[in-house]
Amino acid sequence: MITPYDVPVFKLLEKLANYLKENVDEIDPPPWASNVKTGVHVQRPPQNPEWWYIRCASLLRKIYVRGSVGIERLRAEYGGRKDYGVRPEHAAKASGAIIRKALQQLEAAGFVEISKTGGRRVTKNGRKLLEEIAGEVKEKVVKEIPELAKYLNGG
Numbered sequence: 001m002i003t004p005y006d007v008p009v010f011k012l013l014e015k016l017a018n019y020l021k022e023n024v025d026e027i028d029p030p031p032w033a034s035n036v037k038t039g040v041h042v043q044r045p046p047q048n049p050e051w052w053y054i055r056c057a058s059l060l061r062k063i064y065v066r067g068s069v070g071i072e073r074l075r076a077e078y079g080g081r082k083d084y085g086v087r088p089e090h091a092a093k094a095s096g097a098i099i100r101k102a103l104q105q106l107e108a109a110g111f112v113e114i115s116k117t118g119g120r121r122v123t124k125n126g127r128k129l130l131e132e133i134a135g136e137v138k139e140k141v142v143k144e145i146p147e148l149a150k151y152l153n154g155g
Contacts, residue, residue, distance in 0.1 A: 016057035026109040039094035070119035
């Protein structure tokens with residue numbers, strides 16, 4: 001069985017974001033999504049108009065990989081270096097509102113649930129979706145680059 005660990009991350013996120021956009025009605029960018037920065041460490045809003053779906057796909061994969069994880073940990077993961085001009089740079093967290101709203105939409109879609117130990121975890125439906133899309137991505141990658149077949153098949 002192919003898992004999200006077995007395929008290139010960028011191709012998985014691209015395919016998953018397209019699936020979320022076209023097939024999941026619960027995931028829809030809020031009205032403020034086109035004007036907001038993703039954190040204090042960035043200077044401008046995202047240039048890609050489909051960035052909301054990519055962030056939701058990325059969150060779903062990251063929760064799959066990390067297990068039960070909370071919003072503060074995800075803020076640190078998506079954060080970056082804040083530029084203070086001539087002074088030294090420091091780490092800054094990403095926007096919590098973006099992550100929180102995206103996770104609420106993923107919960108409404110049935111892909112993520114609140115864990116008993118705290119944080120969020122992937123549901124069976126979310127796990128199934130990720131593994132199905134990973135299988136599709138594997139087939140596409142093997143068609144494009146046949147030499148990768150031996151690595152993606154486990155040997």
